Amino acid sequence: xxxxxxxxxxxxxxxxxxxxxxxxxxxxxxxxxxxxxxxxxxxxxxxxxxxxxxxxxxxxxxxxxxxxxxxxxxxxxxxxxxxxxxxxxxxxxxxxxxxxxxxxxxxxxxxxxxxxxxxxxxxxxxxxxxxxxxxxxxxxxxxxxxxxxxxxxxxxxxxxxxxxxxxxxxxxxxxxxxxxxxxxxxxxxxxxxxxxxxxxxxxxxxxxxxxxxxxxxxxxxxxxxxxxxxxxxxxxxxxxxxxxxxxxxxxxxxxxxxxxxxxxxxxxxxxxxxxxxxxxxxxxxxxxxxxxxxxxxxxxxxxxxxxxxxxxxxxxxxxxxxxxxxxxxxxxxxxxxxxxxxxxxxxxxxxxxxxxxxxxxxxxxxxxxxxxxxxxxxxxxxxxxxxxxxxxxxxxxxxxxxxxxxxxxxxxxxxxxxxxxxxx
Numbered sequence: 001x002x003x004x005x006x007x008x009x010x011x012x013x014x015x016x017x018x019x020x021x022x023x024x025x026x027x028x029x030x031x032x033x034x035x036x037x038x039x040x041x042x043x044x045x046x047x048x049x050x051x052x053x054x055x056x057x058x059x060x061x062x063x064x065x066x067x068x069x070x071x072x073x074x075x076x077x078x079x080x081x082x083x084x085x086x087x088x089x090x091x092x093x094x095x096x097x098x099x100x101x102x103x104x105x106x107x108x109x110x111x112x113x114x115x116x117x118x119x120x121x122x123x124x125x126x127x128x129x130x131x132x133x134x135x136x137x138x139x140x141x142x143x144x145x146x147x148x149x150x151x152x153x154x155x156x157x158x159x160x161x162x163x164x165x166x167x168x169x170x171x172x173x174x175x176x177x178x179x180x181x182x183x184x185x186x187x188x189x190x191x192x193x194x195x196x197x198x199x200x201x202x203x204x205x206x207x208x209x210x211x212x213x214x215x216x217x218x219x220x221x222x223x224x225x226x227x228x229x230x231x232x233x234x235x236x237x238x239x240x241x242x243x244x245x246x247x248x249x250x251x252x253x254x255x256x257x258x259x260x261x262x263x264x265x266x267x268x269x270x271x272x273x274x275x276x277x278x279x280x281x282x283x284x285x286x287x288x289x290x291x292x293x294x295x296x297x298x299x300x301x302x303x304x305x306x307x308x309x310x311x312x313x314x315x316x317x318x319x320x321x322x323x324x325x326x327x328x329x330x331x332x333x334x335x336x337x338x339x340x341x342x343x344x345x346x347x348x349x350x351x352x353x354x355x356x357x358x359x360x361x362x363x364x365x366x367x368x369x370x371x372x373x374x375x376x377x378x379x380x381x382x383x384x385x386x387x388x389x390x391x392x393x394x395x396x397x398x399x400x401x402x403x404x405x406x407x408x409x410x411x412x413x414x415x416x417x418x419x420x421x422x423x424x
Contacts, residue, residue, distance in 0.1 A: 003040040004064035007031040007206055010308070018064070020123050020198065022205045030304065031206045033064040041254050046225060049217075049256075056111055056214040062250065063115055063214075064207050071117035071147040075110035076214050078102045080222040080370070085338040086351075090358040094368045096228070098219055099341060100375070105142050105166065107135035107297075107344075107375035108240065112211035113200055117143040119207040120198035126150060127197040131188040133181050133236070133297045134163030135344075135375050140200055141170035152197065154184050160296060162379040180291055182302045212240045216247025219370055220257050227251070227260045229367040232357065234350045234374055235266040235275055236298040238305035244372070245312045264312050265319040265362070267353030269293040269345075273322035275306045280320075284310050294325045294383045295345040297375060319362045327352035329387050332377065342377035350374075 006015040011029030022031055044061045052058030056076030060067035079099045087095035100108040113136070120128055128144040129152040130136050137153040144151035151172045155164070156179060167174055177184050185201075192202040200208045220227055227248045233241045245264050251257045268276050271293030274286050286306040291299035303309070313320050323331070331351035336342050343351070354371050357363045377384075392408060394400040 001061070002064055002066060003036045003043075003061065004033050005036050006034045008034040020120075020125075020203045022203055033206050033210055035062075035064075037250075037253055044254055044256070046221075046256055049221065056114060056211065059214055059217045062217065062254075064210050065115055065118040066122055067118075069118055069121050071114055071121060071143050073104045073110065073114065073142060073146050075103050075114045077218060080219060081339065083339050083371075086335065089334070089338055090355055091365050092358055092363060092367070092369055093365050094229075096219075096223075096368070096370045097335075097339060097341065098215060098370055098372045100215070101341060101343060101347075101373060101377075105135070105138040106379065107139065108212070108215065108372075109135040109139040109375075110142075111214050112136075112208045113139040113143045115211035116198070116200035116204045116208035117147055117149075120149075120200070120204060121147060123198065125196070125198035127152065127195075129153065129188070129191075129195075129197045129199045130201050131155075131181065131185040131199070132201075133299055134159050134167075134379065135297055136201065137167040137172075137174070138163060138379075141167045141172035144172065145170040154188055156180055156184055156296075156299075158296070160380050160382055162381060166379065181300050182288065209239050209243055212243035213247035213250065215240075215372065216244045217251065220248065220251050223368070225257050227257055227262045228370045229261070230263045230265065230363055230369040232265050232267065232350055232354045232363075232369065232371045234298055234346045234353075234372065235268050235303070235309060236300040236346075237303045238266075238275055238307075238309035240372075240374070241266050242305050242308045242312055245316070262316060263318050263367075264316040265353070265357060266309060266313065267320075267349050268322045269295040269298055269328060269349050270322040270324050271295070272299045272301055274301060275303055275309055276320050276322040278306065279310060279313060286310075293328075294380075295328055295349050296380070297344060297346045298349060319357055321353055321356060323349055323352040323356065327356075329384055331355065332384055333387070335373070336377075341373060343373045344375040344377050344380040345383050346375055347373040347377070348383075 009024035009029045012027045054077040083095040103110040127150040130140045157176045192199045248260045272291035288302035328348035331348035392404045
């Protein structure tokens with residue numbers, strides 16, 4: 001059963017029924033799900049959770065929907081990997097990677113969509129829809145197919161081809177819009193007022209956002225029921241970052257872990273970094289920007305949860321920084337080279353930010369640090385394809401192979417020498 005008992009305005013605290021609504025009628029603040037934590041505390045234990053399925057639905061009692069109606073493609077319970085090689089390179093002895101590349105549609109969005117789709121089924125909707133920078137489109141299309149629902153996904157026209165294909169395969173109605181994500185989202189907000197559809201990140205947003213909490217639940221459980229010392233999270237709207245923090249707080253409130261002292265740090269791409277800009281200016285006022293970055297999954301110029309993300313940063317003594325597109329590519333390559341994980345550009349953003357924080361001393365060498373990798377790299381091959389070594393092309397003979405190998409070695413030595421000369 002769900003212990004959700006109301007929707008509550010995050011600003012004025014007025015409460016509303018658990019309906020498909022997302023904004024306060026009184027102050028126009030965003031709504032979020034409120035729970036009966038006293039009743040939840042009586043029903044939920046570490047044992048009850050550990051007996052559950054190896055998916056987000058092991059935490060069903062902490063979510064706002066009926067698990068008996070779950071639209072389930074086995075999202076969640078992804079690996080938490082001790083990143084020894086990356087940690088050694090960065091001087092971090094207790095570094096972990098939460099690898100959400102392994103979700104069914106290869107991103108963390110499966111967590112939020114399984115919750116939103118389940119709630120949409122409860123409400124009786126027949127169509128699932130979203131505005132998306134790609135990963136959400138893939139997940140909505142897949143979950144709609146699983147549930148037998150119609151689906152419409154709306155995307156910017158410059159989206160990576162891999163993400164377009166990974167939505168189209170599910171027989172979705174894909175709508176490509178000549179505009180950026182913020183313009184796509186505005187259109188979907190208008191459509192949600194006219195069409196009887198469950199827009200997962202509009203009228204279903206209070207429920208949808210709760211799925212991100214499961215990342216915190218899993219990390220705490222996988223660490224032996226404790227919160228980490230430090231989290232490094234990519235930021236687009238800021239919702240993922242805020243909900244991970246909420247997840248740790250809920251576990252403490254339910255006495256499933258001890259008090260939370262986690263520092264929450266966030267990273268954006270320089271070409272779309274309104275949260276970082278506000279942080280550096282010492283203001284809570286987010287100024288929208290027009291995105292210009294290869295990290296398209298983070299390209300939200302008007303972040304809905306930016307204000308709340310800034311509050312969490314201040315509360316937890318976290319860091320907030322932006323990285324260049326060149327750093328993003330190097331971050332993707334560093335993660336792949338050291339830990340065998342091919343992440344999308346958002347992962348490159350996060351690893352580049354992690355590297356800078358380690359170098360600056362913001363992350364101490366002994367801190368238990370978790371970096372969140374939220375999507376797989378095959379969706380964004382365009383970002384790195386020109387930066388990779390081309391294959392050796394040889395004839396099927398030993399001589400041809402060894403000649404090509406020798407030429408490659410000479411080329412590499414020349415590149416090192418040229419780099420050293422430039423540094424001098």
